[in-house]
Amino acid sequence: MGWLIIKYLITAAIIVGVSEVAKRNEKLGALLVTLRARANSLARW
Numbered sequence: 059m060g061w062l063i064i065k066y067l068i069t070a071a072i073i074v075g076v077s078e079v080a081k082r083n084e085k086l087g088a089l090l091v092t093l094r095a096r097a098n099s100l101a102r103w
Contacts, residue, residue: 072094080087 076087076090076094079090
């Protein structure tokens with residue numbers, strides 16, 4: 059149960075961080091989202 063909560067908190071922090079980066083630089087934000095999506099597909103997170 060604790061692992062699930064930590065997983066959700068980490069995911070939420072990443073989403074907020076990428077959103078903040080995307081506000082300042084669209085291309086960098088898109089790159090981060092793409093890298094994260096690729097990592098998710100590889101790790102089956």
